[in-house]
Amino acid sequence: MTIQEKRVARLAAAGHSNKTIAANLTLSVKTIEYHLQQVYTKLGITSRRQLMTGQHDGEGLSTVGAS
Numbered sequence: 001m002t003i004q005e006k007r008v009a010r011l012a013a014a015g016h017s018n019k020t021i022a023a024n025l026t027l028s029v030k031t032i033e034y035h036l037q038q039v040y041t042k043l044g045i046t047s048r049r050q051l052m053t054g055q056h057d058g059e060g061l062s063t064v065g066a067s
Contacts, residue, residue: 001042008035013051 001009004025011021018032025032040046043056050056 001039005035005039005042008032009039009051012036012039012048015052 007025008021011024012018016024018029018036021027022029022032036048036051039051043051045051045056
């Protein structure tokens, strides 16, 4: 997972909206959506809820939170 994907995933897992994440990281909402899709694919999940609750295979949220 890239550093940017980890940043986006950490903020999404904390419950922030795509719009808030985009503003925080100075990116477009479309870019946030792209990064989240990449994260979902890499973690084998299909939803933000699974990201938030840690219901996934692969790297854990502790790894996602590490920068």
